[in-house]
Amino acid sequence: MNLVIVDYKAGNVQSVQFALERLGVQATLSADAETIKAADKVIFPGVGQAAAAMAQLKARNLDKLLPTLEQPFFGVCLGMxxxxxxxxxxxxxxxNIIPLPVKHFDTELKVPHxxxxxxxxxxxxxxAGLQEKDYVYYVHSYYxxxxxxxxxxxxxxxxFSAALQYKNFYAAQFHPEKSGPAGSQILKNFLAL
Amino acid sequence: MLTKRIIPCLDIKNGRCVKGVQFENIRDAGDPVELAKWYARQGADELVFLDITATNEGRKTFAELVRDIARHIDIPFTVGGGISSVADVEVLLQNGADKVSVNSSAIKNPALVAELAGHFGSQCVTVAIDTKYTQETGWKVYTRAGTIETAYKTVDWAKQVVELGAGEILLTSMNNDGTKAGFALDITGEVAKAVSVPVIASGGAGSMEHFADAFHVAHADAALAASLFHFRELEIPVLKAYLQDKGIAVRVNK
Incomplete structure (x- = not known):
């Protein structure tokens, strides 16, 4: 399978690649339009600040490309x-692929979640293979x-939305690459879609 | 429900684990990657690796170790020790660390906290605070591995770094560290109440009750220990079963 991780200097690119390696899958890191278009599946990681990440995407023209993709696509954390x-x-x-807002946590509880x-x-x-109320790892202030x-x-x-699906675009707010066996299973399930 | 985190801490020197007792008397406790994998299997919620190497050569070894750890474990980890710039943090995050912790460099240059939060997001910036109580001064912040007293009162400094963009506080009581007499519940509680971000209690864990107190009494979000876990005086599954029994939300493998 030709699996591409969108590389736009997001902090957790390496962690996602290692998590896939642990599943025996080699993924290509790329910001190249042709390489991403030709992929069977695309993973879109992300941590950090939204505006900074958008600037990185625009600098690589990825803001135009990503909405046009038709293969199974998985956005992780800020990537969602x-x-x-x-x-x-x-x-x-x-x-603006999924018509939803992103809001700041308005709570007495500690933020980041x-x-x-x-x-x-x-x-x-x-x-598939997970149980209701399985644990996953979160770190975020917006939801x-x-x-x-x-x-x-x-x-x-x-x-709040732990995960989304809109057409071919899947996404998780939590970090499957850091969520132990449950997270590995989710990545495996995405690869099997 | 969000669970309370149990965090083993590993001190690293030249690529090997060591454990400082009261910041002195260092003992070797093994291979960091093997220990990290073992802790992940045991149900540790996160790990902290502190580089106590002083040389540039050692720093390079540490960055390679971070990559090796990221390759092998599937839970989050924080790295700290000697971080003083955006460039230092970039190397560690690119090698697969999830969070970094800064301590003395934040005291020397508080703007660093804002700079790191701006570049990488608050969620990966932990500020470590070493604190010590004396009757004359109350709880004060110490720097340089706890050797030098600063002008900062602990609660004030915690509030200041959160305003600057810290996403988490790792609070170590030097009075309690290495004593196994329990966490400093008073100052941990004060800091947890004063800031809007999660607080990790550190220093003094000696029994399961101490962890329950950190969560129930001091309202810490996480609790960290080192030698207690390294020398298997307390095993994480046993600790978590105990905490669960006490009505504290913890992640238990299903």
């Missing part, structure tokens, strides 16, 4: 948020509200 319409983080316009939390209402082949595209949710303290 970037697929949405607009973020409260730095009042940033995003890739950091650590292991449960995913539930699992509604996708992405979660996507529940919507018709939500395929899993987590409570902090209100429920």
């Amino acid at each position: 948020q970037l697929l949405c319409q607009h973020s409260e983080e730095g009042d940033t316009d995003l890739l 950091m650590g292991w939390n449960e995913i539930e209402q699992l509604q996708s082949p992405l979660f 996507v509200p529940l919507s018709q595209y939500t395929i899993a949710q987590t409570y902090y303290p209100a429920p």
Whole structure:
């Protein structure tokens, strides 16, 4: 399988590549349009700040390319948020692939939402082999509200979108590459889509 | 529900694990990658690696070690020790670290915290605070491996670094570190109450009750220990079963 990780200097690119290696899969890192278009599957990682990440994508013309992709696509953490319409983080316009907002946590609880939390209402082949309330690792201060595209949710303290699916675009707010065996299973499931 | 994190800490010198007792008397506790894998299997929620190497040569070894750890473990880890610039952090994150912790360099140059948060996001910037109580001074911040007293009161410094963009506080009580008499519940509680970001309690863990107290009494979000875990005086699955029994949310393998 020709698997490409979108390389735009996101912090967790290496971690995602290592997680795939542990599954015995070699992925290509690339920001090249032709290479990404030719991939069987695309993984889109991301950590850090939304506006900075959008600037990196624009500098590589990836903001034009990514919305046109038709193969199975998996956005991770900030990579999920970037697929949405607009973020409260730095009042940033995003890739606008999934018509959803990204909001800041408005809660008495600690922000960032950091650590292991449960995913539930699992509604996708992405979660084959997982149980309701399995634990995954989160670290984020912004979230996507529940919507018709939500395929899993987590409570902090209100429920938010743990994962999304819109056409060929899958996405997770948590870090499957850092979520132990449950995370590995999710990556494996994406590869099997 | 978000669970409380249990975090083993590994001190690294020249690519090997060591453990400082009261910041002195260093003992060797093994191969970092092997130990990291073992902890991940045991159910550790995160790991912290502190580089205590002083040489440039050692720093290069540490960056390679970070890459080796990232290759082999599937839980998050934080690295710290001697980080003083955006370039230092870039190397560590690119090698697969999830978070970095800064300590003395933040005291020397508080703007560094804002710079790191701006470049990489608050979520990967942990500020480590070494604190010590004396009757004359109250809880003060110490720097340079706890050898030099600063002008900062602990709660004030914690609030300041969070304003600058720290995403997490790792609070070590020097009075408690190495004593196995329990975490410093008073200052940990004060800091946890004063800041909006997660706080890791560190220094003094000696029993399962101490962890329960850190969570129930001091409202810490995570608790860190080193020798207690390294020498297998306490095993993480046993600790987590105990905490769960006490009504504390922890991640237990299903």
